[in-house]
Amino acid sequence: MKTKLLIAFLGLTLFSSSYAQVEATSFMTDLNEPSAIVNQGNVLYVQGPKEIYRIDTALDNPSATVVYTAPTDYYMSNLAVDGNKLYVSEEHYDDELDEFFGGRIISIDLTVAAVEPVVIYTTTRYISALAVKGPFIFFASETDPVGDDNFIVQIQRIDTTTEVAMPSLFVDQLTQDNAVNDMHFNGNVLLMSVGGDSVVYSHDITSGSGSATAMLTGLSFNKGLFVSGNTLFTAEGNSIRTRSFDNASTWASVAVNTAFQDSNNGIPFNANFRDVVLIGDKLYMTLQNQGRVMMIQDTALSAKDFESLKGISIYNSRTELNINGLESNQMAAIYNISGQELVSKQVSASANSFDISSFSNGVYLVKLENGTVFKFVK
Numbered sequence: 280m281k282t283k284l285l286i287a288f289l290g291l292t293l294f295s296s297s298y299a300q301v302e303a304t305s306f307m308t309d310l311n312e313p314s315a316i317v318n319q320g321n322v323l324y325v326q327g328p329k330e331i332y333r334i335d336t337a338l339d340n341p342s343a344t345v346v347y348t349a350p351t352d353y354y355m356s357n358l359a360v361d362g363n364k365l366y367v368s369e370e371h372y373d374d375e376l377d378e379f380f381g382g383r384i385i386s387i388d389l390t391v392a393a394v395e396p397v398v399i400y401t402t403t404r405y406i407s408a409l410a411v412k413g414p415f416i417f418f419a420s421e422t423d424p425v426g427d428d429n430f431i432v433q434i435q436r437i438d439t440t441t442e443v444a445m446p447s448l449f450v451d452q453l454t455q456d457n458a459v460n461d462m463h464f465n466g467n468v469l470l471m472s473v474g475g476d477s478v479v480y481s482h483d484i485t486s487g488s489g490s491a492t493a494m495l496t497g498l499s500f501n502k503g504l505f506v507s508g509n510t511l512f513t514a515e516g517n518s519i520r521t522r523s524f525d526n527a528s529t530w531a532s533v534a535v536n537t538a539f540q541d542s543n544n545g546i547p548f549n550a551n552f553r554d555v556v557l558i559g560d561k562l563y564m565t566l567q568n569q570g571r572v573m574m575i576q577d578t579a580l581s582a583k584d585f586e587s588l589k590g591i592s593i594y595n596s597r598t599e600l601n602i603n604g605l606e607s608n609q610m611a612a613i614y615n616i617s618g619q620e621l622v623s624k625q626v627s628a629s630a631n632s633f634d635i636s637s638f639s640n641g642v643y644l645v646k647l648e649n650g651t652v653f654k655f656v657k
Contacts, residue, residue, distance in 0.1 A: 313325045320558075324346070329354065330348050330349075332344065336563070346387070355369050356368045356406060362619060363388065363389045364386050366416055368408070369382060383398055384398075384416060384418065385397060389618075390618065408460060408462045417449065417469055420446070431452050435448055436449050458473070459471050460472045460474050465481075468483050469482050477498045480494060481494040505556050509524050533575070539571065561576045562580065591647075592653075595657065602626050603631065605626060611624065611626045614646065
């Protein structure tokens with residue numbers, strides 16, 4: 280047993296609901312304990328304890344290519360993607376000594392093959408999850424345990440534009456003795472999934488540091504999160520559920536695993552999903568102990584989640600970019616051709632413009648929340 284990163288994850292609850300749900304099927308097999316999963320357009324990045332895999336879902340016969348392997352005595356716990364960079368949290372743990380030496384956050388440039396990762400932050404603490412917003416990385420940091428697993432989880436952030444990253448405290452005490460399993464942004468609201476509490480917490484970062492709110496309670500073995508437009512996807516045991524941010528109390532189960540089983544002391548149970556992403560009308564989920572990425576395809580997903588994006592178009596002059604046809608609020612970001620985020624904000628039908636007067640002449644990309652990308656030239 281290698282620390283809390285590699286403990287056994289058990290979830291014996293079976294889910295049932297009146298909503299239609301699809302049995303997930305294998306999409307990719309023979310991976311090493313795939314856990315967190317993110318996407319950059321059609322490309323999946325899947326994280327295990329030692330490897331990060333790249334899978335291009337647009338190919339007819341996709342394969343998993345290792346793009347990063349953690350060094351000896353380092354083990355990955357989570358990852359996030361922002362533009363052309365992957366940010367990964369790792370723990371430094373010596374197997375032979377059975378001793379923990381701290382954590383770190385690294386960045387990987389996806390535009391350069393076989394590039395060495397850059398260490399941007401080190402700490403004596405364990406980091407369990409992270410999320411990126413603009414130049415800031417928000418991460419779940421655990422205080423040094425007193426005795427056996429007696430620790431407090433705090434949310435901190437670092438500024439990636441500074442030469443030496445210094446952490447600032449954002450949430451002083453999120454929870455105790457239970458790790459944050461995943462973090463994701465919905466606009467300016469940071470969502471934090473804590474399976475041990477059966478809660479998804481939230482905190483509006485525009486309000487500064489403070490306490491988090493229990494946004495969703497009474498969940499069961501909740502782990503990974505994914506936000507698409509106005510919809511939240513949660514990996515809960517062997518089920519993937521969706522909720523609208525307008526009515527989070529009403530949920531639908533859209534994917535389930537009953538084909539692959541793990542066991543606890545010889546007692547079988549349906550293997551649990553660890554994380555989830557949506558690309559178009561396909562959901563991709565990880566089954567850690569099975570070494571699998573699972574998938575379902577359901578046209579109702581894209582029709583429901585992206586219906587507000589129909590008819591969207593962009594127009595720009597030399598000083599302003601407008602996004603037309605919005606029927607609901609969306610986060611939008613502008614990137615240069617190198618993948619660097621230049622500006623991001625929430626747009627709507629009544630507030631749909633960006634000031635681009637300071638931009639140099641060239642080609643730029645506009646990306647909406649669901650991954651839809653437009654190109655424009657100034």
